[in-house]
Amino acid sequence: MDPDQLEPDFWPDIDIDLTGATLIDFTLAECTIATVSFRSATFIGGAVFGGAEFGGTAEFGGAKFGGTARFDGAKFGGDAEFHGAEFGGNAWFHGAEFGGFAVFDGAEFGGNARFDLAEFGGDARFGGAEFGGFAVFDGAEFGGNARFDLAEFGGDVWFVGAVHNGRAFVSAKHGVRVRRPADEPDSDEGPSPA
Template sequence: MNPPPSARRERVGDKVLSNRTIALCAAILVVSAAVACWLLLRLYGHGTDADKARLDGIRTVGTIVLGAGGAVALLLAARKQQTAEHDLATKRHDLALREQANEDARHDAAERRITDLYLKAVEQLGSEKAPVRLAGLHALDRLAQDNPAQRQRIVDVITAYLRMPYALPEPAESAARERYWVQLQEREVRLTAQRILTDHLDPLSGAGHRFWPDIDLDLSGALLIDFTLRGCQINNGRFVGAEFAGRTLMLGVSFVGDTHFGDATFSGDAWFVEATFNGNARFDRAEFAGDARFDEATFVGATAFRDTTFLGEARFDDATLSGNVVFSGATFTGNASFRRASFTDAWLPGVEFSRDAYFDRATFAGDAWFSRVAFSSYTTFDLAVFTGDIRFSGATLDGVAYQPPQLQGDDVLFDQ
């Protein structure tokens, strides 16, 4: 609020009075100095030695007085400077507090806006109408793209939606046709949700600005339709009990953390060509109805295919399995190929190869256990290299004890 005019006039008057006082004091000082000089010359200006001595003494005292006055003036100036700096620091502090308060207000407003948009999008995702659910997915996509801090939470919402129970649509008679169309619309919604995830998990999508790094993906128990990941990067991936309908492609995918496909089912072909599993990779009790291809895949951590079923062709050609690899109890109904695969420790006790098994040029840097393995058809280890212990105890070829030809190792056991 501005001060009234009278107050402003009083302030101006005070300032003018102060200036006049200063000028008057200065004039008095000048006159006093002139009178003092005249008196000194009047009294001691005769030129005698005594007068000269008195004038020198007075000059010395005057110099001391002037020096003391200068020191006092410097002290007052320093005090004034200190006061000005303190006032400036106070103003800066007050300004910083106001700016922080404004920033907090803007942040709170942005957080409220994000929360409102998030709740509205989630509400749309729960609608009974498929177009509204699609709008909710796209709203979540935009919200996550503009707010990196919200991405993991929004990915969790989308994956939770995909984990909800769903059955693939099947053509039906007129009595069930409405339900068929509802399922067909839901299929489109789910495909959109999958595309949102796969698009943002690709480091090269949209020149990289649409890539969401450090994302955990939990699709346990989800029904995924023609699920495709190309060159994507996933922090931790959980697909336990997931059902992969149609063809599954995870080409060149990098799994940074642990990956779990335990009890997952693949109804069509599943390709993990050039995939990289930097953490532990578990496919225990998974079922591959079509061809399973892990060509040139890299397994860095522990890898487990315990009791896994391969109904189609299984290929691990040129794969690198650096960690401890376990295939115990696995079943290979189609041909199994491990050509040029590189193993460290390979454990295959109780594995059943119903068709041909190829280990040509494979290398086993550590122990290789083929105990109780059933080779039912053509089997070859041509030019395979075994560095550690090799055990084929109890292994059979068409029911007969298996005797691998020309294998070299520190400890080769063929006894039943």
Template sequence: MAGALVSAAIAVTMWVMLAQTDSLHGAQRATARIDAIKTALTVGAGTGGAAALLLALRRQWLSEHTHIRQVASDQVAEFDASERRITELYTAATGQLGSDSPPVRLAGLYALERLAQDHSAHRQTVVEVYCSYLRMPFSPTPPASLPESELAGLSVSERAAASSAHQAARTVWEQERVVRITAQRILTQHLFTGVSHGPDPAWPLNPSPEEPKFWPGIDLDLTGAVLLDFEFAGRRVESATFERCRFVGGANFAYSEFIKHANFGGARFEEGSGHFMSAWFGLRAMFLGTDFGAKEAVFDGATFTGMTFFEGAVMGGGASFEAARALTDFNRSWGAVRQLPEGWTERALAADEVMPLLEQRFSRWPATNLPPGSEAWTLIVPESEGNARATSN
């Protein structure tokens, strides 16, 4: 192609310039013809150089686009291979959770944790697997042995068989208890914010930079789960459903943050108390029919920024809302309902009154607090105090 362009350029140039020599005679005509040939050759050389440059540019363009296509193809292949490896790891780990062997189930829990830590896009899926495992039926009390009245009529060998069966069942129960506590611990340790003010002491808090294992944006669904000595202090989630949960032993939600919804409807706190000191509740806090047991339900320093429901809540040991506060103008798109436990109400701050704080070591609010008479928040107080304040005003 380049040769053709050069030849055409020479031919055209020579034809044009030779045509211009027809009117000349003798030596002038010969000299003009020689000059025409030189010019045509010069033009041809220039055209050849331009053509060579164009060809080089075209080759470079083709090479670059071929490289780009190859890189894209390699990236797609690498992504597909990575997704296949993740799928294989996920399938193998979830298969381990169905094993009859407790060590194999524990290995599956740790394999899923490693997968989620390394691949953030799959964290919510892994969390849902953990939640599903914890929602599976489990009795918090060990299997009971046969009563002596039933053992009395058995032969020595039958009594030995019954004792052996009971011991085997007890071992299975204890092993499953260990697996479930491990699942709880792995799940909640990645929701820990570090209980740090961060650069800005205002709520909600930023995760501490010392917590690189924090998984943001997680939703929990532990509906109907049996949770053992549940430690959720300083944890943050987008939303959490603990509906109809059984909290056996302590249940610590101090400093926890529920950015959107927290549903404890129908939950039961057994052998311990519901501890929500300085907890943060976002769009909706639901404690409908929650049984807090015989111990005091602690909401000291808690913050309610949206709809709140305590209708039907059972508080056998009473409740404490010292220095608890509620946002006055919360998200109306979800309604405008705040129904506190029986015996508690909200009251506005007086013009010269400052919102009280818990002891500073128990409060995550800045020491400067709110300005006196702030209209943004109300204080949660016993109804008797609220009525007395209203009467005095």
């Protein structure tokens, strides 16, 4: 696919099933799609879904992302399932909107993870997820329950200005450093958008 020739409404009523596929430098940026399944797919190089709109369920369970995975500004109308996904590089979900459940249980983030300004309309589940680098949730809005039970963070975690409207916020594993608004980042890679 030539990303310069994709139109924003290219696949508005199409269901895409690429379960188990191997995809190289893949992009669906700015596309509108009904439902997708990338279960157990392998992404070699970058994977770009920035600004994509998924009308129904988006399944990425068990997918492996070798490079940077970009979901900046993506809109998930149904459930977004990333359980057991492996992000070898950075994972950018800056400004993403999750209309249903956002399931990242058991996901592995090898690089840095950005969920700043993300909107979680349903429950956000990160149970048992492993974050190798920093994790940024600044300005994120949690409309449902937020579950981080048994999540492990290898770097700093930011929740500056995050809003939680659900009934429960289940914390991560002990020993995690969560920054308060008055704290400053340790490096230039901190919470400011890249």
